[in-house]
Amino acid sequence: MLNKALNISAVIFAFVFPLSIAAANIVLGVMLILWIAQGEWSRKFNQLKNDKILLSILGITILLLISTMFSNSIYNGFALNKSHNEYSFILKRFVWLSLLYPIFITSVTKEYLSKIITAFLVAMFINELISYATYFHLIDIEYWKAKKILYHELAYDNPAPMHHSFYSIFLVVTIFLLLTQLFTEKNIFMKAWILLFLTSSTVNLFVNGGRTGQLAFILASIIYSITYFREKIKYIILMITILISIIFTAYKFSPIFQSRANLAIHSMNYIYKNRNYNTSWGARVALDIVSWRYLTQDIKHFIFGASAGDAKKEILIFSKKYPHLYRAVYDKKHLHNQYFQFWVDGSIFALLLFFYMLYSAIKIKTPYRALKYALITVFMFAFISDLFIYRTTSYILFLFVISILNIQAKESYE
Helix, strand or coil: CHHHHHHHHHHHHHHHCCCCHHHHHHHHHHHHHHHHHHCCHHHHHHHHCCCHHHHHHHHHHHHHHHHHHCCCCCCCCCCCCCCCCHHHHHHHHHHHHHHHHHHHHHHCCHHHHHHHHHHHHHHHHHHHHHHHHHHCCCCCHHHHHHCCCCCCCCECCECCCCCHHHHHHHHHHHHHHHHHHHHHCCCHHHHHHHHHHHHHHHHHHHCCCCHHHHHHHHHHHHHHHHHHHCCCHHHHHHHHHHHHHHHHHHHHHCHHHHHHHHHHHHHHHHHHHHCCCCCHHHHHHHHHHHHHHHHHCCHHHHHHCCCCCCHHHHHHHHHCCCHHHHHHHCCCCCCCCHHHHHHHHHCHHHHHHHHHHHHHHHCCCCCCHHHHHHHHHHHHHHHHHCCCCCCHHHHHHHHHHHHHHHHHHHHHHC
């Protein structure tokens, strides 16, 4: 009875987390209570004690806590919460949310895996309906935003139901889940529905302003094609041709995608010709340059970073040495690069553990190799542009995807 209740809760969680983080936290709490009541601690311990991904998460958490402990302040870091308290940030992200992973991989059974994926896809379908309704001005978004039902930054010219960068990654994950279902589904009517949903998700990706997801989609599509078709060169060429067609069609018919693509090119030209970093992409480049110089100019910084509680203050002070970079860095809440952020906050060892976690994810023995490589490519690319592990919604998505891959591997083994 408890096993069934826990698995049903996992299905509900997969449905609610793309729609409401508040609801997701409640369901996660219910799942934790059921997981504790379930017992079976010997089996769970044996399953988790050698899990490299979980051990990496625990290691990073400990390093961040130690780094904060040796900081001069717990309020001068890059903590992404209202209190800016580094300890509360670590506990909320790396302790509370991370519970999702052990609960899923020890208690979700293979019989519920397809239901969990379907629940997630249904939630994303609802998000797409909201996005399209906004894009075509079919709803009064200000009315629903005032009632706190829709995302507060939702706009007609950027119709993403959550932060556009994160929504674009959600869409890319949706696309590759659907693509895998399309290739494995036998029923012709289901294939037609999946193809329609896949087309809708792809179009939605390019009518929103999330360039991170768009670029990740392009890169991951190439990886997926090469892995899935392997030596079938003509199919690889066909997939890449379709991909190129999608990009050119999106550029021609999506004003938002065209505008964001042109802005990106303009930003890079600004950097190259004028050394001006005061643009969205320019600020990211400036943050990378400052972070690299800070970490490599002193062996102490290289090994220990800046201490999590002092990191923001340290980076800002250091960036004053470079006036042309300082203006771009000054008002940023974080480093916009997950790799540098772990290094600065938790030491070189936190970065190495993060790489080890990604490597362990790549080594998961799921039968869906193309899906695995594509999704991990998506996240590895996304980590260059933003703090997807430090953000609640995107961190849950990452844990969810890794958990699904692990359950698929368990299903194959059994």
